[in-house]
Amino acid sequence: MSVNSATSDDDTPDNSDESGGPDEVEARVGLRYTLKQVRQDTTARIGTYIVGFMTFVAIFAAFDYYVLDYAIAEAVLYNPETDPQNVRRLLPPVGMENQFGQGVLEHPLGTDHRGRDLLSRTIYGTRIAMTVGFLATAIGLGGGTVIGAVSGYYGGWIDDVLQRVTETIYAIPFLVLVIAFMTAFGRDLTFAMVGVGITAIPVFNRLIRSRVVSIREEDYVEAARAAGVKDRNIIFRHIIPNSFAPVLVQATLQVGVSILIVAGLSFLGFGAQPPTPSWGQMLSASRGYMLPAPTFSIFPGIAILITVIGFNILGDGLQDALDPRINN
Amino acid sequence: MSLLRYTLRRFAQAIPVLIGIVTITFFLANQIPGDPVEIMLGPTPAQEQVEAIRAQYGLDRPIHVRYFTYLSGVATGDLGLSIYYDRPVLEMILLRLPVTLLLMLSAFAFAIVTAIPLGVISAKRRNEPADHVSRIVSLIGVSTPSFWIGLVLIIVFAFYLGWFPARGLVLPWADPADVRGAATRIGVLRQTAHHLFLPMIGLGTLQMAQITRIERSSMVDSLQGEYVKLARAYGVPESTIVRKHAFQVAQLPVITIIGLGLSTALGGAVLTETVFEIQGMGRLIITAINNQDYQLIMGTTLVFGFVYVIGVIVTDITYSYLDPRVTYGDE
Numbered sequence: 001m002s003v004n005s006a007t008s009d010d011d012t013p014d015n016s017d018e019s020g021g022p023d024e025v026e027a028r029v030g031l032r033y034t035l036k037q038v039r040q041d042t043t044a045r046i047g048t049y050i051v052g053f054m055t056f057v058a059i060f061a062a063f064d065y066y067v068l069d070y071a072i073a074e075a076v077l078y079n080p081e082t083d084p085q086n087v088r089r090l091l092p093p094v095g096m097e098n099q100f101g102q103g104v105l106e107h108p109l110g111t112d113h114r115g116r117d118l119l120s121r122t123i124y125g126t127r128i129a130m131t132v133g134f135l136a137t138a139i140g141l142g143g144g145t146v147i148g149a150v151s152g153y154y155g156g157w158i159d160d161v162l163q164r165v166t167e168t169i170y171a172i173p174f175l176v177l178v179i180a181f182m183t184a185f186g187r188d189l190t191f192a193m194v195g196v197g198i199t200a201i202p203v204f205n206r207l208i209r210s211r212v213v214s215i216r217e218e219d220y221v222e223a224a225r226a227a228g229v230k231d232r233n234i235i236f237r238h239i240i241p242n243s244f245a246p247v248l249v250q251a252t253l254q255v256g257v258s259i260l261i262v263a264g265l266s267f268l269g270f271g272a273q274p275p276t277p278s279w280g281q282m283l284s285a286s287r288g289y290m291l292p293a294p295t296f297s298i299f300p301g302i303a304i305l306i307t308v309i310g311f312n313i314l315g316d317g318l319q320d321a322l323d324p325r326i327n328n
Numbered sequence: 329m330s331l332l333r334y335t336l337r338r339f340a341q342a343i344p345v346l347i348g349i350v351t352i353t354f355f356l357a358n359q360i361p362g363d364p365v366e367i368m369l370g371p372t373p374a375q376e377q378v379e380a381i382r383a384q385y386g387l388d389r390p391i392h393v394r395y396f397t398y399l400s401g402v403a404t405g406d407l408g409l410s411i412y413y414d415r416p417v418l419e420m421i422l423l424r425l426p427v428t429l430l431l432m433l434s435a436f437a438f439a440i441v442t443a444i445p446l447g448v449i450s451a452k453r454r455n456e457p458a459d460h461v462s463r464i465v466s467l468i469g470v471s472t473p474s475f476w477i478g479l480v481l482i483i484v485f486a487f488y489l490g491w492f493p494a495r496g497l498v499l500p501w502a503d504p505a506d507v508r509g510a511a512t513r514i515g516v517l518r519q520t521a522h523h524l525f526l527p528m529i530g531l532g533t534l535q536m537a538q539i540t541r542i543e544r545s546s547m548v549d550s551l552q553g554e555y556v557k558l559a560r561a562y563g564v565p566e567s568t569i570v571r572k573h574a575f576q577v578a579q580l581p582v583i584t585i586i587g588l589g590l591s592t593a594l595g596g597a598v599l600t601e602t603v604f605e606i607q608g609m610g611r612l613i614i615t616a617i618n619n620q621d622y623q624l625i626m627g628t629t630l631v632f633g634f635v636y637v638i639g640v641i642v643t644d645i646t647y648s649y650l651d652p653r654v655t656y657g658d659e
């Protein structure tokens with residue numbers, strides 16, 4: 001999300017400027033420090049709970065799918081029409097009623113247009129959303145880090161070329177870019193993930209580059225260079241670890257953004273293809289039944305909303321927790 | 329440097345980016361699997377027919393020749409022929425672009441009109457109930473997929489309450505004779521507003537939420553500024569301080585966010601047009617892709633990029649016009 005990238009970009013210099021001597025810099029980076037701050041910040045904690053819960057659901061679904069009973073998962077999620085006698089199409093949630101009948105306990109959230117249980121499909125959708133969210137962010141983070149670090153550290157024509165290329169990628173509205181990318185290479189979920197990852201590269205690139213440019217002239221980097229440490233080691237051992245906080249914030253927010261974009265893509269028919277239970281694809285299928293069975297359109301959307309809110313709250317909380325201006 | 333020269337310079341700077349967009353689009357479109365000629369003529373066409381079509385659309389020439397032909401075509405406003413519609417691509421785009429722009433402008437108008445008061449109230453009553461409500465609303469706004477908001481709006485306001493139509497759009501410049509339920513120009517405009525209302529909210533909610541967040545934090549900073557303290561010390565009424573002193577300065581980051589939000593809004597337009605079945609640029613690009621219409625895919629992608637770049641330039645210029653400190657890029 002551009003808003004967040006802009007704000008965290010602004011905050012980055014403060015992190016190093018105000019943290020004083022090298023001891024304090026040491027104390028302000030790393031995983032242990034982050035965890036300590038997160039525990040103390042209410043917003044970050046709530047975000048952690050939501051994200052933790054969704055991750056748990058996703059892992060449960062994956063475990064169920066791969067380990068427990070593939071046959072049942074296959075039947076519930078993909079091919080309920082093998083037994084047409086028992087198919088209960090478009091049932092409402094328990095306690096409600098529509099023209100197709102009354103909600104039954106067996107399907108707490110009702111069923112979809114092919115009689116499949118909405119609750120199971122929504123739960124299984126978590127697995128896809130989380131996988132896609134994390135992997136797309138990892139691609140954006142990896143690509144953006146390498147490009148931003150090289151660009152910021154070497155400067156000159158390398159910087160110019162790399163920055164012009166990422167600016168151009170950024171100049172095409174990202175949903176349109178991913179659609180064009182997927183049209184060229186393939187319409188399934190893998191390419192959705194890679195495509196969304198590529199559109200995230202400019203965001204991380206800018207973030208890392210601005211950090212690298214500001215850290216490049218610091219004494220400890222000078223010292224490392226004077227001691228004969230290789231450029232690559234300076235970048236990856238010294239500069240990047242020092243950019244941990246803003247990158248973590250941006251990456252957390254980016255997971256939410258990626259989930260939103262991939263849901264949108266699946267809604268348009270790019271990404272997860274039927275009968276895969278993904279939220280965007282479920283919403284797309286529900287469009288034909290909004291009048292007789294409106295609840296079909298509601299639950300997958302709520303699942304997206306809760307997951308993305310979780311990442312946004314966690315990102316905002318991390319930003320507050322790791323921002324030295326607020327702690328001081 | 330004058331504002332005019334700054335404007336011209338910004339447009340000149342955009343040229344390499346625009347060429348970059350053309351290049352990326354061209355090479356992506358070239359990767360598309362499948363043969364467009366086969367789609368046109370069916371699976372077993374006559375050999376001469378295939379060659380004739382290939383020659384007509386220039387598909388028989390090597391890729392670098394086609395690239396430069398296309399680039400010079402773009403420079404002169406020739407985006408090629410749409411195989412699917414059998415019309416010039418530019419003609420199709422000019423037909424659809426106003427629809428999308430209308431949708432975008434109304435969405436941003438909605439976003440700005442609601443977000444600025446929300447953000448200002450939130451900042452003024454920091455950590456009070458009004459602030460919490462506005463922060464929760466904007467948090468939900470940035471976390472909800474726009475197409476789902478559209479679906480929910482259709483279910484509630486079109487199907488249950490019947491207040492607004494569920495699909496389509498009436499253009500304000502449409503002929504009253506062609507519009508059902510409109511006898512005069514006023515009637516057409518009323519129909520336009522009626523059709524536009526739900527898509528506008530669907531597309532504008534994300535922007536509204538983002539602008540509210542920035543407006544709030546920017547106003548919070550601005551209200552802590554030295555000039556505000558000074559004004560308070562002089563006994564200037566608080567409402568005047570908020571309205572005149574703090575507000576104006578706080579709007580600059582908001583303009584930046586509006587510029588950046590154009591990218592999400594253009595992507596969102598594709599989704600919103602799908603949900604509400606509006607025939608704009610978004611539907612055009614999806615139709616182009618589903619029919620492997622290369623020239624149309626390239627043309628629509630390009631125009632999406634161009635609209636965004638121009639939008640960013642316009643916000644930059646607005647920014648420099650409003651901010652007295654910006655010296656139009658003199659280093």
